[in-house]
Amino acid sequence: MSDKDLLIEIQNLTWGYKGTPNFIFKDFNLNLYDEDFVFILGESGIGKTTLVKFLIRQLKPPKKMIFHKKEDIARFTNWEVQKYRRKIGVVFQDFKLIDYKTVKENIEFPLEIVGQKISKKQDKIDELLHNLNLTDKKNTLAPKLSGGEKQRVAIARALITNPEFIIADEPTGNLDKNTSYGIANTLMELNKKGNTIVFITHDLDLVKYVSSKHNVKIIKI
Template sequence: MIRFENVGLRYGMGPEVLRDLNLRIDPRSFQFLTGPSGAGKTTLLRLLFLALKPTRGLITVFGRDTATLPKADLPALRRRIGVVYQDFRLLDHLTTFENVALPLRVLGREESSYRADVVELLKWVGLGDRMHAYPPVLSGGEKQRAAIARALIGQPEILLADEPTGNVDPPLAKRLLRLFIELNRLGTSVVIATHDIGLMNQFDARRLVLHEGRLTIYE
């Protein structure tokens, strides 16, 4: 689904922050992306989401070479990738339901065509009784689950999550990880960036370890 071949990235004329990355994200795969703070985990996620272009090397997404990809084709590819951001990025003036439904509204769909799907998804992530609440009154865990639901509503083939358990307590972190594992069982490839070694040790999954701009993969 995604392939990196000898990928490197630098900002301006500075040194490479990522170098010689070789990586495959296969269908239905599950992996943790880890490494010390400042190792480049978020930068790598941005490359996976096509929010950045590499300085060198080849990135292929769903069989398309991103270096030659017309800009007009980029949104359609991005819609096949869901992203959960570390800072949630919920809109305070919209209810939980409206935040989750937003990607579908942007596509021009009528509420009648997706209302049942949004309600079902909110129940699945444990927010069935919070769909009319606004983000300022949600707890950190509830905001995180709303962000996860928003990333899933478009039924992405790949889900990228940047420190999705970083703002919640250990029991909720484990519950969120189980949501991702269940999603993977349903067929979505999952990449979770985290520094929580203890949490990763509770699950048997592939690990992508970034250190000083280089990637080591442990199957």
């Protein structure tokens, strides 16, 4: 039993798409504690994307199966869903950067969405630019970046609102091996500083690499 705060609890999640005979999840369980580094491991098409949709409440789960701090997220109102989502930082495989914005502007964008004053977060923005080796790229437009740089911007953007936890959804899927290891190293360093990481992947070599250097939990779907 961990002495850390329990952020997400999944209890016997059983679910399948309507009209299909097979379950995507059958009695799936997961406990995510504060400061965890958790790998969600599974082949393509096995349900990893569906799990992300449940975790960010894009897809409504069955009742009494997924809890955030002991509250059933299936019962959240629309307003509560929006409030909950602000506690999550998501890093996508395809980056989802805005092409006409610079690195700095992409990082600032979540602040605009939630109505926070960018001027009050300037120190945080500068800190993320520095820690993720992006200071010299801050005025560069997103299309001018390498794949690894784009993913580091995506990580910085996910961190700017101080989320409770980060979901990295196949963040290295479009990157070469060395760049993938660099992104993994970045996420390990963030975890050492107290950030909670959910890393979704099918890359066994990457899992072995991180596991050899860092304390992780591995959950197989």
